[in-house]
Amino acid sequence: MHNRNIVLAGFMGAGKTAVGRALAQRLSRTFLDMDAELEARAGKPISLIFAEDGEAAFRRMERELVVECSCRANLVIAAGGGVVLNPDNVRDFSATGYVICLKAAPEEILRRVAGSKERPLLEQGDKAERIRALLKSRQKLYDALPYQVDTTGKSVAQVVAEVLTRICCRGVVNPTGS
Numbered sequence: 001m002h003n004r005n006i007v008l009a010g011f012m013g014a015g016k017t018a019v020g021r022a023l024a025q026r027l028s029r030t031f032l033d034m035d036a037e038l039e040a041r042a043g044k045p046i047s048l049i050f051a052e053d054g055e056a057a058f059r060r061m062e063r064e065l066v067v068e069c070s071c072r073a074n075l076v077i078a079a080g081g082g083v084v085l086n087p088d089n090v091r092d093f094s095a096t097g098y099v100i101c102l103k104a105a106p107e108e109i110l111r112r113v114a115g116s117k118e119r120p121l122l123e124q125g126d127k128a129e130r131i132r133a134l135l136k137s138r139q140k141l142y143d144a145l146p147y148q149v150d151t152t153g154k155s156v157a158q159v160v161a162e163v164l165t166r167i168c169c170r171g172v173v174n175p176t177g178s
């Protein structure tokens with residue numbers, strides 16, 4: 001029970017990578033950032049995977065990685081924002097881990113991703129508009145995840161503490177990492 005993965009899901013800019021890295025350090029666990037891992041495997045950035053191979057190819061790579069991660073234990077995983085699009089991903093992550101949805105207000109998401117050129121889905125047209133539209137189309141999928149933590153206006157340390165409170169209350173993990 002104590003070695004179940006902790007999977008941070010949620011929309012782009014919700015804080016998955018920053019919170020995941022800090023959480024892994026706090027728990028002395030291995031941190032796995034899905035986007036970084038997929039970039040390493042492909043040998044190119046996400047934007048190029050989308051441009052050269054297409055979104056469908058990216059989703060297949062993402063799916064394979066979810067299957068691999070779900071067979072491992074003791075990981076803190078920052079999932080890509082689109083993993084929820086495939087119900088098999090949510091099912092597999094949930095089978096061996098605790099899936100926590102980080103969320104943030106659209107204005108805060110926009111502030112956090114404003115300088116990034118690495119999110120191809122936000123590069124088509126006005127960013128604020130794309131965020132609103134994508135969030136709307138995915139809202140139900142994010143809302144269905146079992147744990148919800150709002151990161152709006154909070155520091156990484158505050159969110160880490162909140163995530164730990166949630167999962168510790170359910171006896172999932174020892175916060176000392178032992």
Ligand code: S3P
Nearest residue numbers: 011012013035080081082119120
């Ligand atoms: C995506 C989110 C990105 C990345 C890709 C697609 C999405 O990850 O996987 O650009 O569909 O929401 P982050 O949520 O880490 O930015």
